[in-house]
Amino acid sequence: MAQFSGVMPPVGKLTNRELLQSSYPIILHVKSEIGPGQYDHYELFLGTENNQARLFDPPNPIKLVNFRELVPQWDGNGLIISAEPIDIRAFFASTRKRFMLYAAAAIVAILVMHRAKRWLPGELLNTRTRLFGLSVTQAGGFALVALLCGIIYHFANDAGLLANANATASIQQAHAANFIPKVSEKKVHKLLDSDTVFIDARFARDYKAGHLDGAISVPVDANDVECQKATADIPKDARIVMYCQSASCTFAEKVAIKLITDGYSNISIFRGGWAEWVAKNGKKEDASL
Amino acid sequence: MNFNKITRKRFMPGFALVVRLGLGCMFLYSSLPKIRQPYDFLSNVYNFELVGPKLGLLVAMVLPWAELLVGICLIGGIFVSGALLVSIGMGAMFSFVIASALYRGLNISCGCFSASSTEQIGYITLIRALVIMLISAVAYLIQIVINNSDQRTLLCRPT
Numbered sequence: 001m002a003q004f005s006g007v008m009p010p011v012g013k014l015t016n017r018e019l020l021q022s023s024y025p026i027i028l029h030v031k032s033e034i035g036p037g038q039y040d041h042y043e044l045f046l047g048t049e050n051n052q053a054r055l056f057d058p059p060n061p062i063k064l065v066n067f068r069e070l071v072p073q074w075d076g077n078g079l080i081i082s083a084e085p086i087d088i089r090a091f092f093a094s095t096r097k098r099f100m101l102y103a104a105a106a107i108v109a110i111l112v113m114h115r116a117k118r119w120l121p122g123e124l125l126n127t128r129t130r131l132f133g134l135s136v137t138q139a140g141g142f143a144l145v146a147l148l149c150g151i152i153y154h155f156a157n158d159a160g161l162l163a164n165a166n167a168t169a170s171i172q173q174a175h176a177a178n179f180i181p182k183v184s185e186k187k188v189h190k191l192l193d194s195d196t197v198f199i200d201a202r203f204a205r206d207y208k209a210g211h212l213d214g215a216i217s218v219p220v221d222a223n224d225v226e227c228q229k230a231t232a233d234i235p236k237d238a239r240i241v242m243y244c245q246s247a248s249c250t251f252a253e254k255v256a257i258k259l260i261t262d263g264y265s266n267i268s269i270f271r272g273g274w275a276e277w278v279a280k281n282g283k284k285e286d287a288s289l
Numbered sequence: 290m291n292f293n294k295i296t297r298k299r300f301m302p303g304f305a306l307v308v309r310l311g312l313g314c315m316f317l318y319s320s321l322p323k324i325r326q327p328y329d330f331l332s333n334v335y336n337f338e339l340v341g342p343k344l345g346l347l348v349a350m351v352l353p354w355a356e357l358l359v360g361i362c363l364i365g366g367i368f369v370s371g372a373l374l375v376s377i378g379m380g381a382m383f384s385f386v387i388a389s390a391l392y393r394g395l396n397i398s399c400g401c402f403s404a405s406s407t408e409q410i411g412y413i414t415l416i417r418a419l420v421i422m423l424i425s426a427v428a429y430l431i432q433i434v435i436n437n438s439d440q441r442t443l444l445c446r447p448t
Binding site for chain 1: 324325326327328329331332335336338341342346349350351352353354355357358359361362365366367368370371372373374375378393394429433
């Protein structure tokens with residue numbers, strides 16, 4: 001009997017507000033690292049102290065975490081723990097009140113807008129304004145209001161993207177590889193005849209087994225010194241195309257980020273990598289081997 | 290009353306109402322998790338590899354609110370033609386980004402109805418986005434016809 005053992009089945013997503021008001025310990029479903037990864041970890045919430053969350057992640061000691069920092073790591077799922085039966089209605093009372101308030105405000109706004117339609121000079125809308133023009137104007141209004149709502153919400157709310165610049169920056173950093181331009185196999189064909197530098201990010205043994213004509217090896221496991229030595233002759237503004245084994249391989253992205261940090265500015269990634277090249281062109285040993 | 294008049298007076302407003310409520314509920318349902326978990330939605334936007342860091346941030350901030358506003362207006366019956374036009378635009382945009390991601394062979398989460406969901410993009414999500422766009426377009430055309438006939442009624446009404 002789950003309830004008698006003090007375990008409650010999930011009833012909905014929690015927010016920071018519920019955590020702040022909770023008198024129960026809660027197991028939170030979190031990400032082990034901020035970024036694009038999955039929610040793959042659990043931490044125990046033990047209440048608040050100085051408006052910060054007390055989190056326990058064994059074997060580490062209890063830590064205090066700002067609620068703002070918790071938002072990008074927690075998906076809102078939590079398991080409330082209590083030896084006594086939990087009064088879930090009381091737990092969500094303030095959320096329910098807030099929801100009712102928002103719903104009432106939305107209904108009032110809709111009714112006011114309906115009334116406002118009658119006060120507006122109807123003939124002006126119906127006869128002088130073309131219907132398509134009217135809907136385009138309304139659509140522009142939607143975009144403007146959505147922009148204002150988004151900016152105000154994310155600036156004023158604790159969980160907002162603008163209010164929590166560090167968390168936003170860490171997500172952008174985690175997605176740095178997504179911002180690097182990608183090139184297709186056809187484009188690689190054209191670039192092979194140009195001054196473009198090709199860098200093979202696979203392990204050295206894979207590079208030796210076969211690589212693109214003229215490609216330089218900068219293995220993903222190379223340290224900073226080895227990496228700088230391999231790229232010493234490449235000008236910082238040179239066009240560079242990185243590749244690794246296949247589309248699912250992330251070595252090219254890792255080495256590309258390392259090179260961007262070193263000051264290289266014109267880097268692209270051939271996502272299909274060596275596997276796509278061999279599949280479409282066959283394997284050809286490089287003359288420099 | 291001929292068939293044309295029946296269609297215009299009964300079927301079209303009924304169809305427009307059903308589409309309005311259906312689309313409105315769908316947009317409300319899809320916007321709330323994105324507003325609640327903006328960081329997951331930001332990650333989803335970046336995963337499509339179509340925008341840079343700043344434009345992606347703007348999309349993650351504005352799109353869920355546009356969905357919410359359109360949802361409320363479609364359900365509440367205010368600014369319906371504008372809301373349907375935005376709905377067509379969003380449907381077209383979703384179709385384009387999903388088709389583009391499928392073409393590039395990206396294996397990523399859709400982020401369509403819940404920012405943290407694991408639903409992957411695929412032909413079903415693409416068809417769904419296309420259906421949203423088409424239904425919105427049909428409802429928009431009907432709305433124009435309804436507005437037009439309202440206008441005629443208003444002009445012909447004896448004073």
